Amino acid sequence: MNVVRNPATEETIAELPEATIEDADRAVAAAKSAFPAWHAVSPADRGRLLRRLATVVEEHGEELALLETRNVGKPISDSRGEAGMVADVFHFYAGAVDKHFGETIPVPGGVDMTFREPLGVVGLITPWNFPMNIASWKLGPALACGNTIVLKPAELTPLSTLRLGELALEAGIPEGVVNVVVGPGRVVGQRLVEHSDVAKIGFTGSTEVGAGVMRGAAGTIKRVTLELGGKSANVVFADADLEKAAASAPYAVFGNAGQDCCARSRILVERSVFDRFMELLVTATGDIKVGNPEDPSTEMGPLISAGHREKVAAYVDGDVAFRGDAPDGPGFWFPPTLLAPVSNDDRAAREEIFGPVAAVIPFVDEEEAIRLANDTPYGLSGSIWTENGARALRVARALEAGVLSINSNTSVRVQTPFGGFKQSGFGRELGLHALEGYTEVKNVYFATE
Ligand code: NAD
Numbered sequence: 001m002n003v004v005r006n007p008a009t010e011e012t013i014a015e016l017p018e019a020t021i022e023d024a025d026r027a028v029a030a031a032k033s034a035f036p037a038w039h040a041v042s043p044a045d046r047g048r049l050l051r052r053l054a055t056v057v058e059e060h061g062e063e064l065a066l067l068e069t070r071n072v073g074k075p076i077s078d079s080r081g082e083a084g085m086v087a088d089v090f091h092f093y094a095g096a097v098d099k100h101f102g103e104t105i106p107v108p109g110g111v112d113m114t115f116r117e118p119l120g121v122v123g124l125i126t127p128w129n130f131p132m133n134i135a136s137w138k139l140g141p142a143l144a145c146g147n148t149i150v151l152k153p154a155e156l157t158p159l160s161t162l163r164l165g166e167l168a169l170e171a172g173i174p175e176g177v178v179n180v181v182v183g184p185g186r187v188v189g190q191r192l193v194e195h196s197d198v199a200k201i202g203f204t205g206s207t208e209v210g211a212g213v214m215r216g217a218a219g220t221i222k223r224v225t226l227e228l229g230g231k232s233a234n235v236v237f238a239d240a241d242l243e244k245a246a247a248s249a250p251y252a253v254f255g256n257a258g259q260d261c262c263a264r265s266r267i268l269v270e271r272s273v274f275d276r277f278m279e280l281l282v283t284a285t286g287d288i289k290v291g292n293p294e295d296p297s298t299e300m301g302p303l304i305s306a307g308h309r310e311k312v313a314a315y316v317d318g319d320v321a322f323r324g325d326a327p328d329g330p331g332f333w334f335p336p337t338l339l340a341p342v343s344n345d346d347r348a349a350r351e352e353i354f355g356p357v358a359a360v361i362p363f364v365d366e367e368e369a370i371r372l373a374n375d376t377p378y379g380l381s382g383s384i385w386t387e388n389g390a391r392a393l394r395v396a397r398a399l400e401a402g403v404l405s406i407n408s409n410t411s412v413r414v415q416t417p418f419g420g421f422k423q424s425g426f427g428r429e430l431g432l433h434a435l436e437g438y439t440e441v442k443n444v445y446f447a448t449e
Contacts, residue, residue, distance in 0.1 A: 002155055002182060007073035007302045008293050010330040014159060019183030024150070024191040027179040031121040031148040032197050034176030039118055039146045043098040046144060050097065053171035054090035060167060061087065064160055068132055069293045071159045073301040073332070074256055076294050086136040086164070088414045089430070093140035100145070100435045102442075110447040116439040118146035119199035119223065123192035125185070125213070126161065127205045128154035128304055129259040129354075134227075135161050137418075138202040139168075139178065141434035150179045150198070152189050154205075156304055158182040185209065196220050202437065203227065204261075207352075207378075207423050225427030225437045227261070227419060229352040230380030232401065233373035234264030234409065237366070238273045240385035244407070246280030249358070250288055252383065252409035254300050254336045258312075258356035261424075262381040262403065262411040266349055268369055271362045278340060278360065282322045285336050290326045303332040303355060312355030315339075315348045321360065344372045352378070366391065370398045379421030381411045402428075 004014040019027075041049075057064065064086070065079035072079075102114035124138040131153050142149055153161035158180075165180040181188050185205075192198050193216035200223035203213045207228040217224045234252055236245045252264040269277045293301035303309045309332045321340035326333040340360035342349050349359045363369045373382060381403040384395050392406045402420045403411045412418055417433035419425060427437045 002158070004071060004156070004159060005305075006070045007304050008331045010332075013070055016158065016182055019181040019188050021187060021191050023183065024181055024188045024195070027150045027181045028121055028192070028195050028197050030176040030179050031150050034174060035118075035120055035148045038148050038174065038177050041146070043100075043144075043146075046146065047094045047097040049171060049173050050090050050094035050140065050144060053168055053173065054087045054094060056167045056171045057083065057087040057090060057164075060163070064132060064163060066294075067163060068160045069301075071157045072128065072131065073293050073304065075298040075301055077296055077298070078256065082130065082133045085412075085414065086132050089136040089140045092414045093144040096432060096435065097144035100432070100439075107445070109449045110445055112443065112445045115442040115444065116145070116435075117442050119438060119440060120147060121198050122147045122149055122200045122202060122438065123195070123198045124149055124151045125189050125192065125201060125203045125205065126151070126153050128157040129256060129261070131157045132160035132164055134204050135164055137429045137434070138204075139164070141429075142202065142438045143173070143177070145435060145438040147199075147438055148177045150181060150192055152181050152183070152185070152192060155182065155184060189213075190216060193217055193222070194219060199223065200225070200438070202427075207425075210425060223437075225419075225429070226425035227427070227429060228380075228423060228425040229354075229378060230261045230263065230420065230424050231266060231350065231352050231376045231378045232262060232264045232381040232383075233266045233268050233376075233399075234383045235268045235369050235373055235385065235395065236270065236273075236277060237369070237384075237386040237388070237391065238270040239387050239391075241387060241407070242273060242277055242280060245385040246277055247284050248409045249281055250285045250336065251299075253358040254285070254288055254356045257300050257303055257334065259304060259354050263354075264381070264383055264409060265353060265358055266344070266373075266376075267358055267360045268363050268372055269360060270369070271364050274341070274362045278321065281338065281360070285322055285338055286324055288324060288336050290324065290333070290335065300336065300356065303334050306332055308332070308355070309334055312353055312357060315351070315353045315355075315357055319348075344375055350376065366395065370395060374398075374400045377423040380424035381405075383409050
């Protein structure tokens with residue numbers, strides 16, 4: 001039995017049967033038999049169905065937001081934004097689907113053309129931190145391109161994904177096109193990864209499990225997209241608007257209680273303004289409102305589980321510069337915490353903590369800032385704060401990361417590509433780039449001479 005809890009209260013909110021290997025096989029068989037008919041639906045009509053799904057999600061936005069808040073512990077204001085994004089993602093791919101087509105290529109002796117073909121059955125595996133958002137980032141382009149789906153959410157937070165599956169049926173997407181299986185990753189997830197009828201795995205999760213997915217997919221030469229962990233840098237130069245940078249930095253690392261792959265959990269600050277920046281950062285961090293996620297004014301909720309809280313706590317030892325407030329419990333609470341000054345070689349600066357703990361690291365000049373920011377096995381996101389436009393672009397070009405912001409700490413937009421460099425994975429989600437990952441290019445040569 002899969003017991004699902006509210007991490008803010010520790011109460012059981014659902015008990016679900018655990019899917020087995022046989023269930024995964026049945027889901028793959030259902031997706032396989034639904035594929036020919038779904039593939040045959042014209043792109044414009046698939047777009048209409050996705051548009052309808054977007055509308056149904058909008059109509060159920062408040063319900064989805066509350067479900068996400070109760071299951072993940074994230075503030076209701078965040079969950080409302082995320083439910084809005086799910087609808088926006090389906091609207092975007094509804095509009096994109098009939099504008100994604102092949103080319104004609106001039107060649108001697110004939111006409112050459114390319115077609116974008118769907119892959120077939122795709123397995124989508126998602127993590128517990130942004131369940132409905134990440135499900136939509138994969139579902140939108142995969143459905144738009146004519147694939148059928150087996151979607152496996154994380155065991156801790158399956159509820160909004162199950163509801164999305166029901167809403168897809170309500171919107172008129174035919175039975176068998178979207179299948180949701182809830183079960184252990186190493187059983188159900190692994191079965192999808194190794195299944196010979198699954199053409200691709202779209203995976204979001206930890207780098208460690210992602211490496212196993214890549215190995216497991218090798219046996220059937222399966223396509224994979226991997227969206228993995230991060231240890232991103234928030235680089236603050238002395239010529240930045242320090243007030244703005246310091247006011248923004250806490251949200252970049254304490255948002256979703258730090259359980260965010262894009263968390264800028266290494267705050268790199270030019271040494272000449274380090275003390276001033278720390279003063280501003282401590283004040284801004286102290287202002288974060290931690291508490292009941294269902295209160296619309298709450299800015300940070302609990303961690304996902306007791307086990308995860310223990311893991312996060314193990315990173316907080318010597319260099320605590322500030323520790324904010326958090327409720328005592330019940331609930332898996334952890335205060336926003338600043339470690340400073342930290343060396344980039346320390347464990348807290350090297351490993352993904354995935355909790356509300358920021359390491360503040362001094363640097364002397366632009367060259368050192370770039371070196372430290374890139375001195376990590378990860379390469380997901382990052383920010384650059386400076387009023388010097390040439391420097392901003394120079395540093396942005398030098399950083400080894402897939403998603404960067406200048407004078408901002410936001411990472412994710414429906415219209416723009418999202419994904420990592422290095423051990424943060426490969427492939428891109430969102431924007432038009434995501435469509436590439438859910439199609440094969442077929443080339444056809446027609447001899448005319
Ligand atoms: P996880 O890797 O433990 O699990 C992710 C998913 O994989 C879950 O559904 C899990 O059940 C499944 N899984 C586990 N073992 C498996 C196996 N052997 N075969 C197939 N599937 C398996 O990650 P998590 O703890 O749920 O999420 C946190 C991690 O996700 C963090 O590292 C975070 O950075 C990363 N993440 C990355 C992004 C991104 O877009 N780059 C976004 C969100 C989270």
